[in-house]
Amino acid sequence: METYKVLFLPEGIEVNVARGDSLLKAAALAGIELEGPCGGKGTCGKCKVKLVEKGDSRWVLACRTLVTKNIKVEIPQTDIQLHRKGELENIPLSVKLKTSVHKQQVTVQPPSLDYQVSDLGRLQQALEDKVIPSHHALKSLPRAIELGQGKVTVVLHEKTIIAVEPGDTTSKFYGIAVDIGTTTVVASLYHLKSGEKLGSASATNAQNIFGADVISRIEYVISQSDGLDQLQRRVTNVINRLLKQLCQKANIEPTSIYQAVVAGNTTMSHLFLGVDPRALAPSPYIPVFTQKIAIKAKEIGLNIAPEGIVSIIPCIAGYIGGDTTAMILDAQLKTERRTILAVDIGTNGEMVLAVNGRLTACSTAAGPAFEGAHIKFGMRAAPGAVEGVTTTPQSIDLKVIGGGAPKGICGSGLLELVQVLLDLGIITPSGRLISPEEGKALGLSPALWERLGRNADGNYFYLAPSPEEGGDPIVVYQRDIRELQLAKAAIRTGIEILLREEGLLASDLDQVLLAGAFGSFINKHSALGIGMLPPVNPDLITSIGNAAGRGASLALLSSEVLDEASEVVANVKHIELSGRADFQDIFVENLSFR
Amino acid sequence: MSFTEIRQAVIEGAAAKVKELTQAALDAGESPQAILNEGLIPAMGTVGEKFQSGEFYISEMMISARAMYSGLNLVKPLLSQQKAESKGKAVVGTVQGDLHDIGKNLVCMMMEGGGYEVIDLGINITPDQFVAAIKEHNPDFVMMSALLTTTMASMEKTIKAIEAAGLRDQVKIAIGGAPVTQKYADSIGADFFASDAGEAVSKANAFIN
Numbered sequence: 011m012e013t014y015k016v017l018f019l020p021e022g023i024e025v026n027v028a029r030g031d032s033l034l035k036a037a038a039l040a041g042i043e044l045e046g047p048c049g050g051k052g053t054c055g056k057c058k059v060k061l062v063e064k065g066d067s068r069w070v071l072a073c074r075t076l077v078t079k080n081i082k083v084e085i086p087q088t089d090i091q092l093h094r095k096g097e098l099e100n101i102p103l104s105v106k107l108k109t110s111v112h113k114q115q116v117t118v119q120p121p122s123l124d125y126q127v128s129d130l131g132r133l134q135q136a137l138e139d140k141v142i143p144s145h146h147a148l149k150s151l152p153r154a155i156e157l158g159q160g161k162v163t164v165v166l167h168e169k170t171i172i173a174v175e176p177g178d179t180t181s182k183f184y185g186i187a188v189d190i191g192t193t194t195v196v197a198s199l200y201h202l203k204s205g206e207k208l209g210s211a212s213a214t215n216a217q218n219i220f221g222a223d224v225i226s227r228i229e230y231v232i233s234q235s236d237g238l239d240q241l242q243r244r245v246t247n248v249i250n251r252l253l254k255q256l257c258q259k260a261n262i263e264p265t266s267i268y269q270a271v272v273a274g275n276t277t278m279s280h281l282f283l284g285v286d287p288r289a290l291a292p293s294p295y296i297p298v299f300t301q302k303i304a305i306k307a308k309e310i311g312l313n314i315a316p317e318g319i320v321s322i323i324p325c326i327a328g329y330i331g332g333d334t335t336a337m338i339l340d341a342q343l344k345t346e347r348r349t350i351l352a353v354d355i356g357t358n359g360e361m362v363l364a365v366n367g368r369l370t371a372c373s374t375a376a377g378p379a380f381e382g383a384h385i386k387f388g389m390r391a392a393p394g395a396v397e398g399v400t401t402t403p404q405s406i407d408l409k410v411i412g413g414g415a416p417k418g419i420c421g422s423g424l425l426e427l428v429q430v431l432l433d434l435g436i437i438t439p440s441g442r443l444i445s446p447e448e449g450k451a452l453g454l455s456p457a458l459w460e461r462l463g464r465n466a467d468g469n470y471f472y473l474a475p476s477p478e479e480g481g482d483p484i485v486v487y488q489r490d491i492r493e494l495q496l497a498k499a500a501i502r503t504g505i506e507i508l509l510r511e512e513g514l515l516a517s518d519l520d521q522v523l524l525a526g527a528f529g530s531f532i533n534k535h536s537a538l539g540i541g542m543l544p545p546v547n548p549d550l551i552t553s554i555g556n557a558a559g560r561g562a563s564l565a566l567l568s569s570e571v572l573d574e575a576s577e578v579v580a581n582v583k584h585i586e587l588s589g590r591a592d593f594q595d596i597f598v599e600n601l602s603f604r
Numbered sequence: 605m606s607f608t609e610i611r612q613a614v615i616e617g618a619a620a621k622v623k624e625l626t627q628a629a630l631d632a633g634e635s636p637q638a639i640l641n642e643g644l645i646p647a648m649g650t651v652g653e654k655f656q657s658g659e660f661y662i663s664e665m666m667i668s669a670r671a672m673y674s675g676l677n678l679v680k681p682l683l684s685q686q687k688a689e690s691k692g693k694a695v696v697g698t699v700q701g702d703l704h705d706i707g708k709n710l711v712c713m714m715m716e717g718g719g720y721e722v723i724d725l726g727i728n729i730t731p732d733q734f735v736a737a738i739k740e741h742n743p744d745f746v747m748m749s750a751l752l753t754t755t756m757a758s759m760e761k762t763i764k765a766i767e768a769a770g771l772r773d774q775v776k777i778a779i780g781g782a783p784v785t786q787k788y789a790d791s792i793g794a795d796f797f798a799s800d801a802g803e804a805v806s807k808a809n810a811f812i813n
Contacts, residue, residue, distance in 0.1 A: 226753070291701070291754035292754060440663060441661055441663075442658075442661075443658075492658075492661055495661065594706055594709070599663070
């Protein structure tokens with residue numbers, strides 16, 4: 011089979027690629043993170059790279075360009091992502107430390123002719139418990155006793171010895187909590203003896219080259235015979251990289267990590283375990299599992315102690331996963347006496363309504379508009395993204411991440427822009443972008459109405475010139491506004507139906523919690539202004555950061571919280587929106603901004 | 605009589621006004637066929653165009669469609685009394701495993717507004733159910749909708765089932781939905797693909813004429 015060399019700049023990484031493979035696949039081989047929200051179909055335009063040939067260069071779509079000779083490819087620097095979810099404020103956890111895995115140091119009595127008890131028997135006597143060893147522990151037992159001269163440390167999980175080490179290694183005892191988001195993965199390292207957090211790291215979920223949303227990834231499983239395997243390995247590799255980073259920084263061995271607690275949405279949980287999620291896509295959306303699962307790290311290739319226990323936080327339904335369960339645990343919604351709405355606007359949109367501890371939940375396909383996909387100049391939050399908009403006496407001001415020239419607009423920026431334009435009358439309540447003539451007639455300043463225009467792609471509102479010479483200027487199209495309408499209508503409808511189910515109104519809410527990266531960075535006034543959230547006092551809206559990650563951490567530090575997770579899942583009423591007769595009318599009504 | 609006022613009221617989505625004007629037209633002796641062909645149908649054609657240009661969105665289409673129905677519901681019983689022929693008949697449904705219906709509902713509304721008789725099968729329709737519907741209703745068109753790439757595959761299965769039942773030549777098969785493309789339509793042997801409800805009507809019209 012012919013292979014060619016593809017050199018990626020500026021990183022300077024070279025890979026050998028088979029003839030006919032796409033540049034997107036080559037980038038994945040090189041470990042370069044490229045966006046592929048449309049799953050490589052060539053429709054979103056987000057995987058653009060520059061082909062450099064003999065001093066000439068041209069932009070191509072990485073997913074559509076096949077390798078047929080040695081080439082040099084330049085990766086646009088926009089693709090270095092900010093991991094907003096990883097930056098979320100570190101609110102300290104308060105929980106009583108009671109780990110599911112324990113380490114105990116004991117002294118095994120030496121044998122003799124009067125005491126011809128086996129190594130395992132003497133260990134059980136020292137532990138005063140007939141615990142059973144794993145195969146790995148059994149094999150390490152004689153050497154551990156010999157090296158420790160009788161003094162050994164056992165690692166216990168429930169009634170099993172998962173490892174035996176010589177001497178006293180009780181303080182070499184670590185655990186990780188992992189939040190596997192569809193877009194971003196965050197891992198946190200804890201010292202399980204003290205409960206101290208040693209560090210946190212985040213990275214893009216590398217499954218994203220197969221698509222930004224769970225459906226495209228499920229489609230990949232269906233269409234590729236080794237698709238499930240590829241997806242499982244991709245996410246595990248990302249977690250292992252984060253682990254390596256965290257361990258190096260904390261100066262510990264990855265094999266002294268004995269427990270991992272993982273929170274992810276239902277699809278992510280399935281893919282992480284290599285369990286086929288395809289029945290989740292069509293109605294009636296059936297997962298293979300929702301219950302709490304515990305497996306050994308070696309079974310899925312996670313680089314912690316091979317016998318280390320990996321616990322998956324139980325899911326609620328096909329589209330309400332362990333990440334939502336973790337959010338419920340973190341926000342302590344079961345013990346809350348007030349009426350609280352918790353919304354996680356991630357790549358999907360899950361929400362939970364707690365009324366005096368009684369929980370109902372639903373999920374809506376909010377769509378990728380909040381992530382920048384399907385928006386012509388949309389991008390994820392990275393340097394160059396317009397993340398905010400303010401009005402000036404004659405015009406508008408754009409706030410750009412990193413402060414430089416704009417390259418595109420991210421979800422929070424789009425939300426704020428639309429709210430500002432609604433207030434100015436440039437977008438009508440039904441979502442229509444007005445014409446320049448209408449703008450002039452409204453009495454808007456030229457600096458504003460001259461931004462309105464129309465081209466082959468439809469009506470637009472101009473934001474800024476192209477960052478590249480001769481490139482297309484950055485504009486927001488009518489179509490982009492419609493995408494946002496779909497996304498916000500979905501969220502608003504989910505919320506309204508939950509309230510309806512409980513016979514409540516928005517005015518009955520005591521608090522609205524926004525979880526997830528997007529929830530922390532959006533302007534809540536914009537969210538209210540465009541009608542994504544029902545009318546509530548802005549003071550009642552709080553961002554709670556990465557609640558899923560914190561919930562996973564709580565479950566790591568306390569086996570009681572992990573057990574509680576199963577309780578929570580058994581007691582949440584799941585509202586399946588697709589079965590409801592009222593959904594369509596409410597959704598269509600909520601398409602309007604005001 | 606020019607039906608400009610009725611057309612305008614439909615486009616504006618003023619349901620009560622459409623009902624009032626339609627009744628007034630009937631009382632004045634206007635034929636139900638004329639009200640339909642010169643009032644309601646052209647109005648929905650304009651609505652379709654405005655959707656394509658971006659001026660109207662789903663909400664406006666639905667509101668106009670509802671206004672259209674308030675007139676159509678007065679005219680329809682009179683048309684069937686006169687045994688007036690509809691332009692054609694269409695059987696419409698969302699494919700197996702898929703519960704999304706807004707797009708399908710818009711297609712039904714626009715097709716009715718376009719003068720067609722529409723049988724809305726609903727959502728999650730299996731290939732066998734489509735075949736049974738063809739046998740029962742004898743339609744000119746079978747229109748399938750899917751919103752997910754994963755349920756789209758049911759479209760191919762349905763076409764094969766229709767072929768196996770020996771009914772393929774009797775109907776024109778149309779497909780639509782967010783992930784559906786002309787390329788896909790060609791690859792599975794559909795007769796046409798429509799990117800929105802308005803296009804469904806205009807392409808259906810092209811086949812009828």
